[in-house]
Amino acid sequence: MKSMIVLCLSFLTLQAYEYHLKPVELAKDVYCFFGAPENISKENGGNMVNTCFVKTKEGFVVIDSGPTFGYAKQVYAQMQEIAKLPVKFVITTHDHDDHWLGNSFYKSKGALLMGPKTYEQNVVPGMSTRMEESLGKEIYAGTQVVKLDSVVEQKYDLTLGDTVFEIKQLVDQAHTKGDLVVYLPQKKVLFAGDLVFNNRLSSLRDGSIIGSLKALDLIDSFQADVIVGGHGYATDANATQSFKRYLVEMKKQILEALDEDVSIDEITKRVVMPEYKDTNLYDVLHRRNVFDAYTELEMYDGDEE
Numbered sequence: 561m562k563s564m565i566v567l568c569l570s571f572l573t574l575q576a577y578e579y580h581l582k583p584v585e586l587a588k589d590v591y592c593f594f595g596a597p598e599n600i601s602k603e604n605g606g607n608m609v610n611t612c613f614v615k616t617k618e619g620f621v622v623i624d625s626g627p628t629f630g631y632a633k634q635v636y637a638q639m640q641e642i643a644k645l646p647v648k649f650v651i652t653t654h655d656h657d658d659h660w661l662g663n664s665f666y667k668s669k670g671a672l673l674m675g676p677k678t679y680e681q682n683v684v685p686g687m688s689t690r691m692e693e694s695l696g697k698e699i700y701a702g703t704q705v706v707k708l709d710s711v712v713e714q715k716y717d718l719t720l721g722d723t724v725f726e727i728k729q730l731v732d733q734a735h736t737k738g739d740l741v742v743y744l745p746q747k748k749v750l751f752a753g754d755l756v757f758n759n760r761l762s763s764l765r766d767g768s769i770i771g772s773l774k775a776l777d778l779i780d781s782f783q784a785d786v787i788v789g790g791h792g793y794a795t796d797a798n799a800t801q802s803f804k805r806y807l808v809e810m811k812k813q814i815l816e817a818l819d820e821d822v823s824i825d826e827i828t829k830r831v832v833m834p835e836y837k838d839t840n841l842y843d844v845l846h847r848r849n850v851f852d853a854y855t856e857l858e859m860y861d862g863d864e865e
């Protein structure tokens with residue numbers, strides 16, 4: 561009897577985390593899953609990121625594989641309900657782990673993994689990840705770190721079943737030093753990765769405020785009908801605007817403070833931007849963003865633009 565109870569309990573703990581994923585169709589054959597605009601937690605199972613897939617005649621293309629093996633497996637089950645087609649390619653937008661820890665699942669299904677050079681440089685099989693530390697063994701079960709099959713240096717046009725995917729790095733450094741966007745010219749849909757955030761603040765820790773603003777202008781120049789960011793729910797043609805306003809205001813206030821010789825010790829008290837206090841992750845990220853932007857703008861010569 562006792563061993564039965566132990567057996568039942570261990571079976572329960574091995575039950576996979578249930579993500580309750582439902583795809584949203586944003587354009588014909590283009591689907592996304594929207595994560596919560598929150599930080600990583602055991603409660604959300606790392607589902608705080610947006611991932612998408614595109615159906616073509618010859619198979620699926622996935623844009624960002626999400627936070628765990630289990631998440632990718634549940635996404636795949638949803639895809640197979642739409643069409644019994646293989647996943648041919650997975651494109652990773654950048655090297656932050658919430659966007660690619662599902663890659664090992666798709667690799668096991670025979671997909672080719674593509675991504676930026678920073679993934680090649682920074683992602684090493686066997687490495688421990690932020691997601692693993694935050695989620696613990698059960699939710700992370702089965703997740704492995706795997707290498708890419710193909711690195712996109714600056715630009716690569718992929719065609720699958722008549723659907724064209726333009727994969728591009730727009731600037732040298734924006735959210736990270738390797739951010740890919742994926743544009744579908746036939747559908748006017750742009751997957752922006754973490755160059756676009758909504759409903760929460762972004763982090764500048766690996767990025768550049770100047771580069772981020774340049775990237776946002778370039779994204780707008782595509783004149784896409786649908787723009788999907790790495791986090792947040794807005795996907796219309798104006799999806800870039802709220803993040804752009806935040807960065808423009810921060811840049812302006814920091815440059816003014818630099819003119820007045822405000823020191824780095826004082827800057828986070830000066831650039832509070834209280835209108836963003838109710839935005840998700842303000843408490844976690846804003847002060848650090850100001851600090852990072854100050855460090856960058858201190859060296860910045862406006863004529864370089």
Ligand SMILES: [Zn+2]
Pocket residue numbers: 609656658659754790791
């Ligand atoms: Zn992200």
